[in-house]
Amino acid sequence: GENVEQHPSTLSVQEGDSAVIKCTYSDSASNYFPWYKQELGKGPQLIIDIRSNVGEKKDQRIAVTLNKTAKHFSLHITETQPEDSAVYFCAASPGGFKTIFGAGTRLFVKA
Amino acid sequence: ETGVTQTPRHLVMGMTNKKSLKCEQHLGHNAMYWYKQSAKKPLELMFVYNFKEQTENNSVPSRFSPECPNSSHLFLHLHTLQPEDSALYLCASSQDSQAYGYTFGSGTRLTVV
Numbered sequence: 001g002e003n004v005e006q007h008p009s010t011l012s013v014q015e016g017d018s019a020v021i022k023c024t025y026s027d028s029a030s031n032y033f034p035w036y037k038q039e040l041g042k043g044p045q046l047i048i049d050i051r052s053n054v055g056e057k058k059d060q061r062i063a064v065t066l067n068k069t070a071k072h073f074s075l076h077i078t079e080t081q082p083e084d085s086a087v088y089f090c091a092a093s094p095g096g097f098k099t100i101f102g103a104g105t106r107l108f109v110k111a
Numbered sequence: 112e113t114g115v116t117q118t119p120r121h122l123v124m125g126m127t128n129k130k131s132l133k134c135e136q137h138l139g140h141n142a143m144y145w146y147k148q149s150a151k152k153p154l155e156l157m158f159v160y161n162f163k164e165q166t167e168n169n170s171v172p173s174r175f176s177p178e179c180p181n182s183s184h185l186f187l188h189l190h191t192l193q194p195e196d197s198a199l200y201l202c203a204s205s206q207d208s209q210a211y212g213y214t215f216g217s218g219t220r221l222t223v224v
Contacts, residue, residue, distance in 0.1 A: 004153070032211045043115070043201050043215030044154075089154070097144065097167055097208050101154040 002027040004092050006102030014110050019077045021105045023090035026071070030092040030100075033066060033073045038087045038104075048075070080109045114138045115216035117202050123222045124192065132187040132219045134202030142208040143185040145177060148199040148218065160185060161208035192223045 005024045013019050025033075031052040036044035050057045050064045050073065057064050061080075066073040073092075077084055087106050093099040115136045124130050134143065145157040159167035160179040174196075176188040185202055199220050203213040 009151070034212055036215075041217065043117075043203075043217045044213075045215065046212050049212060093211065095209055095211070097142070097156065097159045099156075099213075103151060103153045 002100050004090060004100045004102040006090050006105055008105060009103065010106045010108075012108040012110065013080050015080060015082060017080055019080050019084070019107055019109075021075045021088055021090065021107075023073050023075075023092070023102050024071055025073070025092035025100070027092060027094060027100065028071070029094035030071075032093045032095065033064070034091050034093070034099075035062075035064060035075050036089045036091070036101075038089065040086075044089055077107075080107075082109050082111050085109045115202055115204055115214050117200075117216035117219050119219060120217065121220045121222075123224060124189070125224055126192060126194075128192075129188070129190040131189065132200055132202075132221075134185040134187075134216055136183055136202075136204040136214070136216075138204060138214060140204035140206055140214070141182050142205045142210065143179060143182070144203040144205075144213065145185070145187050146201040146203060146215075148201055154201070158187075159208055166208055189221075192221075194223050197221055197223045 034049035037047045038044040061078050063076045087104045089104050090102040118133045142161045147155045156169045157171045158177045178186040199218040201218045202216040
């Protein structure tokens with residue numbers, strides 16, 4: 001079946017450094033790529049998304065890049081802060097409920 | 112609060128019990144979902160409701176029974192569960208089932224003993 005691979009599973013960075021999380025998807029029909037942040041005791045929250053007609057999107061300290069040819073997309077967080085510590089999930093969707101999630105990356109930002 | 116409220120937050124039940132999980136949203140969304148989240152695994156879609164009609168049952172065992180009385184409320188009825196059903200159960204909503212991007216609730220942490 002279709003799947004999304006996410007790496008790394010755990011990432012530890014020093015406060016102020018950058019963090020990069022990478023995902024690869026298999027369904028070539030995917031055209032929407034959201035990223036969710038899940039803090040302890042909460043549900044996942046959509047933080048940024050990108051559609052297949054765009055190669056890069058930025059929102060303050062976070063950015064996503066998409067390489068549709070290689071079926072890769074990445075989340076970049078710059079100037080990390082302790083409150084960025086959470087589990088991050090990537091996902092790929094051809095539309096609607098056919099959304100496939102990655103297994104998640106636990107990010108630790110050390111003060 | 113995200114606009115999607117789930118109760119209870121925590122639930123411990125025996126394998127012979129019957130319990131229900133509740134989800135409520137007042138975002139004006141027409142699609143609601145149940146997901147299962149287990150440690151170190153991707154989110155697993157269980158059920159999809161669009162305009163109160165079930166449109167997807169992702170091969171979920173019959174011991175899980177969903178109910179959607181209206182577009183704002185979603186229930187998951189549980190009976191004769193197994194210990195491997197212990198997980199975080201997340202409810203989500205979106206404008207409709209073809210919409211992009213979900214709003215998730217905080218989940219119900221279920222432990223089956």
